[in-house]
Structures are given as structure tokens and as C-alpha cells.
Amino acid sequence: MVAMRPLQSFFRATLAPAGLTTKCRHFTMSAVINDRHKLQQEYEHNKILWAGKKLPEDVNPKNVFASNELDLSEIKVYGFDYDYTLANYEPAVEHLIYQLGKNILVSKYRYPDEIKNLKYDKDFAVRGLHYDIEKGLLMKIDQFQQIQMGSVYSGMTPLSEKEVLEIYGKRALPLDYVEGHLRGTPKMAHLADCFSMPEMCLLSQVVQYFKDNDLLYDTVSIFNDVKSAIGSIHPEMHRIVGRNISEYLIKDAGLVTFFERLRNSGKEMFLITNSPFYFVNAGMTYILGENWRDYFDVVVANAKKPNFFVINRPFRELNEEIDTQTWGPVNTLEKGKVYLEGNLNHLQKSKCWQGQQVLYFGDHPYSDLADVSLNHGWRTGAIIWELDYEIQCLNHEEYKKISGWLMVLQTLIESSQDAEDEGCRQLIKEWEKERDDLRKRTKVLFNQFFGSVFRTHDNPTYFSRRLFRFADIYTSQLVNLTNYSINHTYYPRRGVLPHEYKSFFV
Ligand SMILES: [Mg+2]
Structure with missing residues (x-):
């Protein structure tokens, strides 16, 4: 009944x-x-x-969505990551990363020359996937670590549900298996970075190449080689993008409006990026104009997040003339100067900022948002271009x-x-x-x-769960905030819990 x-x-x-x-x-x-x-x-x-x-x-699509109530009138300080937060990239950047990584595999690691013929498939991977390093499988899992059947690939070859169950013997992976990397024993890599799509595509294509050609390969070694190749291309990528800014960076006049509004409202602003200053300077000059630094009270490059939020490492000041750090101690953080490395405690103390007054925007749920949200009480905004x-x-x-x-x-x-x-x-x-x-x-x-990216058939993905946990608000682009007043309060939608379903609608 x-x-x-x-x-x-x-x-x-x-x-x-x-x-x-x-x-x-x-x-x-x-x-x-x-x-x-x-x-x-x-x-x-x-x-x-x-x-x-x-x-x-x-x-x-231009709305701002709330996971947690956020009253902007309480925010005195706005902080920003650079890549994929302030800087919105053209798809050409993914192609460039893929191309440079592929070249390293062949020229440095002596992978077969035919690897050079591989082409980037921008429609293959999505952000938030997991890669089983030992088994060489790329997959999507949900918030309960359940594998989404039909979304498991060995190279570019899909695995059937039967094959997946033969390998794992279960539909849900143990938490320790998935998150072991947090304790230094990685079984799976979570590919949550915007730059990880070309890496996932290259990795899968290279595995497929070895399979198709009946070549013996070690899955862990291939993973490490591709990771290392992609990880090593950043200096070259920075140089190429820096020299051809308009080809790789999207310029949005709305960002000037956004910053003008913050400045006119008396908000303080800071920038913390892992990228080198010369690269950020070229991009920000293109996006906001030559005087972009006037908007910011503190600029930190080479910050090495998430360590910036965790380790008490001293700030270094950048000598811009010779493009290197100075030797002297940094006691105060001054507007107009550029700092390297450093740490969050020094930043907060120096500027007398209280956690709940700071709203920090980043595109990476872990390295940008997790620590500041969980341990320092900062309010957080995720820029999720997908x-x-x-x-x-x-x-x-x-x-x-x-x-x-x-x-x-x-x-x-x-x-x-x-x-x-x-x-x-x-x-x-x-x-x-x-x-x-x-x-x-x-x-x-x-x-x-x-x-x-955000859901399996019935559940939020693993990526979504992290996003909703660490970000108070999320939106596709920073400029979307200009559609709301400077004192706007973002309210989360009242979700229906399973046991509330009937009573909620009656
Ligand atoms: Mg970023």
C-alpha cells in the first residue's frame, strides 16, 4: 500500500x-x-x-549560485587567484599544453615518434575525473566513491560494467583508495585542475597507442612520464602565452567595471598566484591595463598554493629590474611591491584582516579554497568555467x-x-x-x-561534493558578480532531504 x-x-x-x-x-x-x-x-x-x-x-548561465549564505556587505577584502580566475583562457592554451607535453615525451623520454601524430581531443575528458595509477584507468566517481559505469576508460577504450566489476570486485571504491594521495600513498590521482584536461587526453591516447601496437608498458611509469612531461612545460608555456597574449587570453571589459566598483566601494584587494610575476604581469596588463597594480593592496606570485595557506614560509620581495627575489627580510607588505612565496598568517597579521571579512576567488576547489575555508574562516568563491x-x-x-x-x-x-x-x-x-x-x-x-562534470545519473560527482563543501558561492566567470549589487546576499536554495520529500510538497 x-x-x-x-x-x-x-x-x-x-x-x-x-x-x-x-x-x-x-x-x-x-x-x-x-x-x-x-x-x-x-x-x-x-x-x-x-x-x-x-x-x-x-x-x-551568468548567475551566481550559493552553497552557503554569503552577505557581501560583510566582505571588506577581495582576494583572487590568477589562472582561470582573473585570466580566462582560450581553448588554444589546452592545445598548447598538449603539444608541448607530447613533444617532451618524444624528445626527452624517447617515446616512439608516432606519438607526435596524436591529436588533442578537447571533447574527451572533463574536469574532476580520477585516474587509477596502477590499473591505468580513467573514470568518473560520485560523492560516495561509486564508479559511474560506462565512464571507465583504459586508454581510449571503454570498459563494460562486467570488466569493471572483475577488476575492482565492487561498485564503490574505499575512501582510502581514492584519497590515499592526501596521506602520501597515491593510488588515484584526482584531476581537478583546469590544466589537467590535456594531460588526461595525452595519457589516455599514449596508453591506447601502446595497447594498439602490442607494446609492453608499465601503467605507473606511463602515468609518471606524462605527469612529469606536462609538469615541466610551464616555463615554455608561460613564455609562449606571454608573447602572444591576445591569442590565448580572453579580454573582458566587464572585469574593469568589476574592479572599479570594488575600488569605489572602498574594498581592499589582493592577488595570490602560483604563476611567475612576469607571466601574470603580461596577462593583467592586457586584461586591466598598465596600471592594474593600482587595484591591489598586495600582490603575491610563485605562492605555491596550497602550501601558502599551510606552511609558515617567509615572504620574499621581487626585484623587478633583475627579475629575482631579494635577500632582505620582509616585515610589512606594501602596495606597489611584488612578493613571492610567503604565508597566509603573515598576510592576515600584516593587513589586520579577519577571516570572515575576506572573500577569496579561485578555480581549484582544493589548492585555492579548501584550506582557507576549512581552517581560516575565509569566505570563498569558485570560478568554474564549465x-x-x-x-x-x-x-x-x-x-x-x-x-x-x-x-x-x-x-x-x-x-x-x-x-x-x-x-x-x-x-x-x-x-x-x-x-x-x-x-x-x-x-x-x-x-x-x-x-x-557535476553529476552522475543520481548523485553529485566527487568533484561537485568538494566544490559545494569548499565554495560558498560559485559561478562561471568573475564578471557575473557585476549582475548583483555590491551588498547582495546570496542565499542557498533550501534543498529537500530524502525524509522531507513528502512533507515539503504537501
Ligand atoms: Mg587557477
């Missing part, structure tokens, strides 16, 4: 606003249906109801129709699952097959290999 209740609640919640309340009353069922014909009628009736339902409104594209996918009519019907179908399956009639059980199997097909269709709308 309880079995049909979710269906009633579901229609109260979803169909009533479309004026279908009267029709929904037909769904008051008190017993499991054990007649295939009647069950099929339920399905057809639901489908007709759903087809008449108005599709949800579009989400604005959000723009993903919201466009959510707004797609096909996605709205499929995802809506999926919810109805899943509720039908849940409500009918205890049917004992063989014909009914066969019908439910058909529905389950339809559900699986629809799930695949929604997945490929985002990315044909791995789906959405």
Missing part, C-alpha cells in the same frame, strides 16, 4: 503548478497493481500527463524533456516494483531498460565519454 505513495507526492510537486491537479487525483492508488494491462495504462496515462506539462524555465556550457545543456529542450520523464519513469518503477504478476515484472524490466537508455542520452548531451 505504501508503494504508490511517492507517485502521488511526485505529481503534487511537479504537475500541480501546470494546472493538472485534478487529473493527478486519478493517481490515487492504494495497492500494487498486479495486472499488466492496467500497469501499461498507468504508464501511458503518465506519459500523456507529462507531455502536457510546461517545461522548466531556462537557467541563466558551468556556462553545462547550464546551456540543462537548458536544452531535449534534456528538459528526457530528465523530466526520467523522474516520472523512475517513480513508476519504484511504485510498481513489488508486483508479483509475471507480465508486470516483464513490463517493469522494459521500463528499466528505457530508463537506462534515457540516462545514456542525458549523459552524452554533456560529454559522450564522461557526461556532466
Whole structure:
């Protein structure tokens, strides 16, 4: 008898606003249906109801979203990361990183010359994937460390659910297996950096090359070589981007408006980046103009985050004329000067900033936001450029129709699952097959290999969980904040807990 209740609640919640309340009353069922014909009628009736339902409104890709309440009137100090936070890059940067890394593999590590013929596939990987270093598998996992079946790749070859279960013997990976890298015993690498997409693509393609050519290879060595090759290209990449700024950097006039507004409102500002100053200077001059440093009270380059937030390492002052650090002690942090390395405690003490008055923006949930959020009480904003594209996918009519019907179908399956009639059980199997097909269709709308950055079919991804934990607000670009007042309060949406579902909508 309880079995049909979710269906009633579901229609109260979803169909009533479309004026279908009267029709929904037909769904008051008190017993499991054990007649295939009647069950099929339920399905057809639901489908007709759903087809008449108005599709949800579009989400604005330029919105700012809140995981936690944030009142901007309490914020006195704005801090920023540089790469992919202030600096928004063209896709050409990913191609450049891939190309330089590939060249190192061949020229320095003596990988086969044919590797040079590989081409970057920008549509292969998404941010937030995990790589099993010993098993050589790239995969997407959710907030419970459950593997998303259909999103596990050995090289560029997808693994079936059966193959995955043969390898791991379970659907969910132990936390220690996934997060061992935090304790110095890495089994898996979490690829959460914006620069990691070309690395993942190169790694997968190289593994595939070895497989296709029946060459013996060690998965750990290939992972280390590709990681090392990509890690070593930064100086060259900085030089090339620095010389061709307009080719690689997106200039948005809205950023000047954003900074002017902060300055006119009396906010203090600082920049903490891991990149070298000459590279940041070239980019910021292009984005904000020659006098960009006037906006900032403190500028720190080569900060080596997240260590900047953890280790009490002294600041060094940069001598810009000879482009090297000075030897003298740094006691105060002065506007107009450039500092290297350093640490958060010295920064806060020197400027007398209190944690809750500081709002720091970065694109990396861990190295930018985790420590300041968890240990120092700073408020945090994540710049997640993938959000723009993903919201466009959510707004797609096909996605709205499929995802809506999926919810109805899943509720039908849940409500009918205890049917004992063989014909009914066969019908439910058909529905389950339809559900699986629809799930695949929604997945490929985002990315044909791995789906959405933010969710598996039912759950937030591992990446999303971290993002929501460490970021008070998140948005696709910094300039989106100019759509709100300087004293705006961002409120999180009241989520419905599983046990609240019915009472929330009645
Ligand atoms: Mg960054």
C-alpha cells in the first residue's frame, strides 16, 4: 500500500503548478497493481500527463549560485587567484599544453615518434575525473566513491560494467583508495585542475597507442612520464602565452567595471598566484591595463598554493629590474611591491584582516579554497568555467524533456516494483531498460565519454561534493558578480532531504 505513495507526492510537486491537479487525483492508488494491462495504462496515462506539462524555465548561465549564505556587505577584502580566475583562457592554451607535453615525451623520454601524430581531443575528458595509477584507468566517481559505469576508460577504450566489476570486485571504491594521495600513498590521482584536461587526453591516447601496437608498458611509469612531461612545460608555456597574449587570453571589459566598483566601494584587494610575476604581469596588463597594480593592496606570485595557506614560509620581495627575489627580510607588505612565496598568517597579521571579512576567488576547489575555508574562516568563491556550457545543456529542450520523464519513469518503477504478476515484472524490466537508455542520452548531451562534470545519473560527482563543501558561492566567470549589487546576499536554495520529500510538497 505504501508503494504508490511517492507517485502521488511526485505529481503534487511537479504537475500541480501546470494546472493538472485534478487529473493527478486519478493517481490515487492504494495497492500494487498486479495486472499488466492496467500497469501499461498507468504508464501511458503518465506519459500523456507529462507531455502536457510546461517545461522548466531556462537557467541563466551568468548567475551566481550559493552553497552557503554569503552577505557581501560583510566582505571588506577581495582576494583572487590568477589562472582561470582573473585570466580566462582560450581553448588554444589546452592545445598548447598538449603539444608541448607530447613533444617532451618524444624528445626527452624517447617515446616512439608516432606519438607526435596524436591529436588533442578537447571533447574527451572533463574536469574532476580520477585516474587509477596502477590499473591505468580513467573514470568518473560520485560523492560516495561509486564508479559511474560506462565512464571507465583504459586508454581510449571503454570498459563494460562486467570488466569493471572483475577488476575492482565492487561498485564503490574505499575512501582510502581514492584519497590515499592526501596521506602520501597515491593510488588515484584526482584531476581537478583546469590544466589537467590535456594531460588526461595525452595519457589516455599514449596508453591506447601502446595497447594498439602490442607494446609492453608499465601503467605507473606511463602515468609518471606524462605527469612529469606536462609538469615541466610551464616555463615554455608561460613564455609562449606571454608573447602572444591576445591569442590565448580572453579580454573582458566587464572585469574593469568589476574592479572599479570594488575600488569605489572602498574594498581592499589582493592577488595570490602560483604563476611567475612576469607571466601574470603580461596577462593583467592586457586584461586591466598598465596600471592594474593600482587595484591591489598586495600582490603575491610563485605562492605555491596550497602550501601558502599551510606552511609558515617567509615572504620574499621581487626585484623587478633583475627579475629575482631579494635577500632582505620582509616585515610589512606594501602596495606597489611584488612578493613571492610567503604565508597566509603573515598576510592576515600584516593587513589586520579577519577571516570572515575576506572573500577569496579561485578555480581549484582544493589548492585555492579548501584550506582557507576549512581552517581560516575565509569566505570563498569558485570560478568554474564549465558551468556556462553545462547550464546551456540543462537548458536544452531535449534534456528538459528526457530528465523530466526520467523522474516520472523512475517513480513508476519504484511504485510498481513489488508486483508479483509475471507480465508486470516483464513490463517493469522494459521500463528499466528505457530508463537506462534515457540516462545514456542525458549523459552524452554533456560529454559522450564522461557526461556532466557535476553529476552522475543520481548523485553529485566527487568533484561537485568538494566544490559545494569548499565554495560558498560559485559561478562561471568573475564578471557575473557585476549582475548583483555590491551588498547582495546570496542565499542557498533550501534543498529537500530524502525524509522531507513528502512533507515539503504537501
Ligand atoms: Mg587557477
